[in-house]
Amino acid sequence: MECYCCRSNSGEKRISPGPVIYEGKYWLVEHTYPTALKGWVVIVLKRHAESLHELTNEEFLEFGEICSITSKLINELTGCVKEYCISYSEAEHFNHVHFHIIPRAADLPDELKGSKIFTLLKVSECESVPEQEIIDICKSLKDKFDIYYKSV
Numbered sequence: 001m002e003c004y005c006c007r008s009n010s011g012e013k014r015i016s017p018g019p020v021i022y023e024g025k026y027w028l029v030e031h032t033y034p035t036a037l038k039g040w041v042v043i044v045l046k047r048h049a050e051s052l053h054e055l056t057n058e059e060f061l062e063f064g065e066i067c068s069i070t071s072k073l074i075n076e077l078t079g080c081v082k083e084y085c086i087s088y089s090e091a092e093h094f095n096h097v098h099f100h101i102i103p104r105a106a107d108l109p110d111e112l113k114g115s116k117i118f119t120l121l122k123v124s125e126c127e128s129v130p131e132q133e134i135i136d137i138c139k140s141l142k143d144k145f146d147i148y149y150k151s152v
């Protein structure tokens with residue numbers, strides 16, 4: 001079955017309308033699309049692997065650092081009270097290791113908390129945050145990643 005993560009990673013058919021937010025040695029940070037939540041990003045493994053036990057120690061180490069920076073940057077962007085970090089990689093065509101980093105707003109209704117937040121990802125393009133807004137968010141997060149890596 002065709003993997004949409006690999007297809008997006010290679011640039012053949014990108015999922016995000018914006019640029020890649022950050023490219024590490026092993027991972028890419030991308031904004032999801034369509035989504036009803038600004039700042040809902042994914043950290044996607046660059047190579048195809050379907051389960052966490054297949055990852056190398058180096059891949060996990062880099063993931064930890066990218067996850068830490070991503071959480072802080074989406075908090076800064078959205079003012080969320082916490083960030084969810086979720087990896088199922090179960091949807092059809094998405095059986096490829098990726099972690100969702102999701103801003104959880106203070107006023108998120110109870111019925112959307114926890115795994116139910118995925119209701120906000122499964123939206124149609126017309127209910128989504130507009131493409132141009134996502135492009136702007138990607139550019140802004142990309143700049144913040146660059147500033148972070150220049151400072152360390």
Ligand SMILES: [Zn+2]
Pocket residue numbers: 003004005006007047048049095096
């Ligand atoms: Zn893949």
